[in-house]
Amino acid sequence: MAQRVPASEWPDQPEIYFPQAPVPGKWRMSIGAVFTTTPPELTEEIRVSVPAIDFNLQRGLTKHLFAVSRLQTQIVQSNLMLGLRWATPLTDRLYLAAGYDLTGWFGALQIKDVFNSQAYGVQSFPNLSVGYRLTRDLELTVKAEAIMDLYYRSKVGNLAVVYDRRQVNGVAFTFMLEQPFYNNRHVSVGFRAAYSNFNWQLWSLYDTFDRNLLYPQLIFGFIL
């Protein structure tokens, strides 16, 4: 029955990833978790998948422009992203957004006889998202990001190293479904594959390879 209603008349759905700007002045947010699997090149026989708490907050600025922010934290290390998106519908069902995100990450490990280390850095993520409304309440978003390193500083004891060369670190692709979950609650659930030379969550492994490694991530968030 619902399928007979043209897509142009479908009601707006709660969304975080779908490339559609919120109504100007309106907030939207989500909370969830990101599970990142560590590449075997770095952790060898050990597979670690430590969840990060993932909080998104967005606000509509104009009909097409909206501000985005995201906090991911694993307590000992966190990542704060701020960015802008410009979104536009291409058809009744197909949407497009271009954005630019800037992230700052920070990690500190103080473990007796093991770590006395801190690190922080800045990265930027120019990105492009394409969204398709599969049904009136199921949305698919495919997002591509370039990962750019801007700054890195690490400290062990009283020694520090700094890398401030600006370079392309890698790329990431996200496939995200947004749909009803229960009791009018909607969720974002998807997968992100970053193919990059550095991942902030693994700063403490001090990866020395000048090679892009695959960092698969499972993302789950309740849209609030």
Added chain:
Amino acid sequence: MSLLLLLLVGCQKDYEAPVPYTFTNKPGAGKFTPAIRRAMEGVYRVTDGAGLFGDQVALKWTYTNEGTDTTHYLSVFTGLDAGFFNLEINAKTDSLAMAGYWRKLVNTRTGLARLAVRVRHSGRLQAFTGSLVEGDTLVMEGMYGENSTQPTQKLTLAYSRPLNRRPFSIMAHRSGGRTSDLLPASENSVEIIKLASRLGATGIEIDVRYTKDGVPILYHDNTLNLRLVQKNGLAGPVENYTYQQLSSLIRLINGEKIPTLEEALETVVNNTSLEFVWLDTKYIGPMDKVQAIQQKYRQKAILARRNLRIVIGLPSTDAVESYKALSDKENTPILCELDTSITRNLNARIWAPRWTLGPQTEEVKAMQAEGRTVFVWTLDEPEFIREFIAENSFDGILSNYSPVVAYYHYVDQ
């Protein structure tokens, strides 16, 4: 979603860095007399090739023994991307020439290289005959290429100063280097032990485990896995298999057998110039067999007039308990990776904290004042290697990147 993951994993680049040069490993030094080899060692300014290899490099001769035969190799340690050259004497020419390959450990870049020894005398380059007069400068002139293509790029190194002679232990992790760094031999193999000094190491750390029938062997991981061994159908801990089973059914990733601890130490004593072996205790249980082997090969080293220390590493409280359970601790040097109080309590002559704790200058100096040696492990980050060496407080560094440690140590002034 799984299909997507499979697709992404399937599209991943397969990293390889095959050595483009086939070594003849011909014994002898040819025209490279001891005096010439001594004169050649030093820090050189890179005048052609600096873009790829950095502004300066360190040249160091190493050798391996096979019975009464000695084969000499020249290593060049560069300051960029954990780069190094491995060169052998080119016996085909009647000049002082070497041939081999270069490699960058942080990535897969590699290529062929050729060098000849010249001397700049009164502003002119000429053949080096073995003697230098005031004002002469040694110059290594040659070519390098990428991958297996014939070298066409100019490479010129001009002698600038002697190597830093401060005593310092450059210890290679996992018997010489990690399998994941795409070296020509597998980690914890006899073959990588023979390569270790050519990669800059003066000592090695090896991972010791027991087979099901109690044979001490070299293996790092808790289980047999495709990271370290070729596909074989076996799985689970190495401790579940007898030595016979491992020896006949398992091959390391580059085709080598898993060596016994005795085979490894036999290689160190008979075939290398390595001065230090750190036996990392990866097993839980009695230490007596390892102690017996340590003492046996210490005696062999003394008889062979080899300056070699073989030390049992204690990385955990379990290992400490195994050590404490030994009935006789005489002639059993240990290295303690735990804190200073445990190290003192055990009266370990060597303390080895993790590098991620920082320089810990006060503790290091206090331990050294008590006559202890202090190493740091496992430090691979090149900039931190440079800083730790500049701090000038540690007696040695354990690293997967011994060429980097060698470079920063030898160029340090």
